[in-house]
Amino acid sequence: MAKYGEGDKRWIVEDRPDGANVHNWHWAETDCLEWSRSLLSNLLSNLVILDGEGNLFIKIKKIEKVDGEAYVNVRKGKNIPGYELNVSLSWEGEAKDSDGKSLLKVDGSVEIPYISDENADEDPEIKVTIKDEGPVGKRLKEAMVAKGKPVIEEKIRIYVQSMAKGGPAKDELEAKKVAPKGQSTAVKEAEADSATPAAGEKKEVKKESSKGFKKETNKGFKTISMTEKFSCRARDMYEILMDENRWKGFTQSNARISKELGGEFSIFDGSVTGTNVELQEGKIIVQKWRFGSWPDGIVSTVRLTFDEPEPGLTVIQLLHTDIPEEDRYGNATVVENTERGWRDLIFHRIRAVFGFGI
DSSP: OOOTTOOOGGGOOOOOTTOOOGGGOSOEEEEOHHHHHHHHHHHHSSEEEEESGGGEEEEEEEEEEEEEEEEEEEETTEEEEEEEEEEEEEEEEEEEOTTSOEEEEEEEEEEEEEEEGGGTTSOOOOEEEESOOSHHHHHHHHHIIIIIHHHHHHHHHHHHHHHHTTTHHHHHHHHTOOOSTTOOHHHHHHHHHHTSOOTTOOOOOOOOOTTOOOOOOSTTEEEEEEEEEESSOHHHHHHHHHOHHHHHHHHTSOOEEOOSTTOEEEETTTTEEEEEEEEETTTEEEEEEEETTSOTTOOEEEEEEEEEEETTEEEEEEEEEEEESSOTTOOSOHHHHHHHIIIIIIIHHHHHHHTOOO
């Protein structure tokens, strides 16, 4: 034990000459306001809410302001976010008649007065206003409230989850990770080079056949399998999933779907994009799917097999492989959200809209 008046070095956290905060023993605070503005702008700008459903066209244009404060404190690897934000959005709407002629074009705003870490488990208050309060304007406003608020709430949840993961502080911590003691940068670079095939050398890759899919072997990727039954013919289900107008109808979102092999598609207002790999009418759909929130370069595979054991009964087998465990913001709910999306936003809605329930 140290003598009275002397410090015991075992209990003193000395300042390092290099200024490093080793293992974030001290509190390290990261200002996240500009990062929050950027993320919220990416999440909430140019969002199509309605694209002709009921002859209404509604779109969120951009973030007008993000005021308040946002920060993340980190100590010993623990993230403690704090934020109180006031967010304003602008939106535009247009109503057309049955002949496609414009009845009214309007501008409006959305106020989210209080997004706070104290209410992280609750959806924030969302106030929708419009500049024209006439009958058509009122109809557009009601549509924006009904269809737009759930979209905005989902985007805000992504922001809240990202802050809980550390926001920009998470990236900074990853960047500060160093190689094991004694290993130089040159050694790390050499190891990276050795892992890259030399020119002319072919790296062994297991390829998928057109009739089967690779099993889950990569750490960090998951597979979803699901079996669903519908009271319809198999060709009807195939057509619904490959027809962009019907897709728009049951998802209430914008879609562009090519029916050609190798053709591209964009669904859920562009949140999911991909290409057709194999198509057999009424039997098989194989597609490459990519979600916009996933890390760059990651593409999954969707295989839908249609079986009709008896007329009027269709059984669909879904196999969705190569789904990342985390999105680009570090949220570890990708698999859960993808499975819920297939079940609630696709299969259940098809039953509800087309009356194919079992």
